[in-house]
Amino acid sequence: MQKFLEEIVATIGASDDRGQVASYIPQLACVDPNQFAITVATVDGQLYVAGDSDKLFSIQxxxxxxxxxxxxxxxxxxxxxxxxxxxxxxxxxxxxxxxxxxxxxxxxxxxxxxxxxxxxxxxxxxxxxxxxxxxxxxxxxxxxxxxxxxxxxxxxxxxxxxxxxxxxxxxxxxxxxxxxxxxxxxxxxxxxxxAMSCRQLARAGLFLAGDGKNPVTGVRVVSPRRARRINSLMLMCGHYDGSGEFAYRVGLPGKSGVGGGILAIAPGRASIAVWSPGLDKIGNSKLGSAALEKLVEHTGWSIFG
CATH class of the missing domain: 3.40.710.10 (DD-peptidase/beta-lactamase superfamily)
Known part of the structure; x- marks a missing residue:
């Protein structure tokens, strides 16, 4: 996993076609678009980080x-x-x-x-x-x-x-x-x-990967039923009017922000955070979405099998 994340940073993270940073919030318009990070926190307690995973960004x-x-x-x-x-x-x-x-x-x-x-x-x-x-x-x-x-x-x-x-x-x-x-x-x-880093964000989402319970600490945050329902809403609505496209390409519950971050959940497997400030025309991280698509192809984590 670590080697693969480093490959994603070296390839997708180095792309020239990065989208546009959000400009309607002036403070976000100042963010360097060349930053890129990906973190995978697995339910067995492993944490894999690559790129600018400790850099703070506005989670929006x-x-x-x-x-x-x-x-x-x-x-x-x-x-x-x-x-x-x-x-x-x-x-x-x-x-x-x-x-x-x-x-x-x-x-x-x-x-x-x-x-x-x-x-x-x-x-x-x-x-x-x-x-x-x-x-x-x-x-x-x-x-x-x-x-x-x-x-x-x-x-x-x-x-x-x-x-x-x-x-x-x-x-x-x-x-x-x-x-x-x-x-x-x-x-x-x-x-x-x-403001959070990808490392912090991936950890924060672990309870949704663990059926409502943080699998590392054993602390229950919500019931299994509620965790499934939050995940279902993320899948259907988490990327605004690009939610269908994200479900089609990535196949994971996810929530984006115009700060360029995406939190994605592979139920029973991992919580994933990506960040690249440049957005596509809908307002979702352009390289972040591409990185998640590549990750799912590599791991087979899509909820659709």
């Missing part, structure tokens, strides 16, 4: 996996009265479906759906309290208390977040939000600005 929408897990722990299946479980087929920041569907987002991984999840987690608390809870949960999953929020990225998102503010206010107009819109937005922008 990958954080939605962790906030969904928290929301399910707090509300259980009642969360589905606030957000759906269907692929959107639209860009991650689209407002079109909200108008047609009375302000109820299609799934938890598009921006509107993640705002609904934040609203559920807040439960009347201050944003700082909720952010501390989210951050503590991520640190717990990764077994790393050094994980923090990148304040520069959060500030950059707050200053340029008009589209997300529009989504939140539109949902509020349908009575879909129970907390002040500013609370929801502030919490959302900050949890998307959590």
């Amino acid at each position: 929408s990958i954080s939605k996996v962790f906030t969904l897990t928290l929301a399910l722990g707090k509300l259980g299946d009642a969360i589905w009265s606030r957000v759906g479980r269907e692929p959107s087929g639209d860009p991650f920041n689209s407002i079109v479906q909200l108008e047609h569907e009375s302000g109820k987002p299609r799934n938890p991984f598009i921006n509107a759906g993640a705002l609904a999840i934040v609203d559920a987690i807040l439960m009347g608390h201050q944003p700082k309290e909720t952010l501390a809870e989210i951050l503590q949960f991520v640190r717990y999953l990764a077994e790393d208390d050094t994980i923090a929020i990148d304040d520069k990225v959060a500030r950059s998102e707050l200053e340029t977040g008009d589209r997300n503010a529009s989504l939140a206010h539109f949902m509020a107009s349908f009575g879909r939000l129970k907390n002040p819109v500013d609370y929801v937005l502030g919490t959302y922008f900050h949890h998307c600005s959590i």
Whole structure:
């Protein structure tokens, strides 16, 4: 595995056709597109790293996996009265479906759906309290208390977040939000600005590879049933309107972020994190997706056999 990951870095990681870094968040536009990392954390406790696997990057929408897990722990299946479980087929920041569907987002991984999840987690608390809870949960999953929020990225998102503010206010107009819109937005922008390395991210996802239990520590995070359902949503919705293409090419549950990271889960086998800042036209890491496709071809880890 180690040799193969190094081959991926030497070939795919050296490609000239790297996509474009996200420019609508100014702080992300400053990131060097020539960086590349891949980490594989297996359920038997092995950790394989290659490339810039200790370099911190903004996990952005990958954080939605962790906030969904928290929301399910707090509300259980009642969360589905606030957000759906269907692929959107639209860009991650689209407002079109909200108008047609009375302000109820299609799934938890598009921006509107993640705002609904934040609203559920807040439960009347201050944003700082909720952010501390989210951050503590991520640190717990990764077994790393050094994980923090990148304040520069959060500030950059707050200053340029008009589209997300529009989504939140539109949902509020349908009575879909129970907390002040500013609370929801502030919490959302900050949890998307959590900075992690591929090494940390792969460890944080291990519970989803272990049927809800961290196979290394033996600590159960969620029930096997809930882990399977989170994985199914990642497969169907984790790459926005590119989710079908990712399932077709890679065949693993995965969640992307516009910071260039992807967390992929091979159930019963491994948690995989890749990072390459350049994005394809949909907003998913271009080289990261290619690396995962190559990894699955090599290992045979596709859930489709």
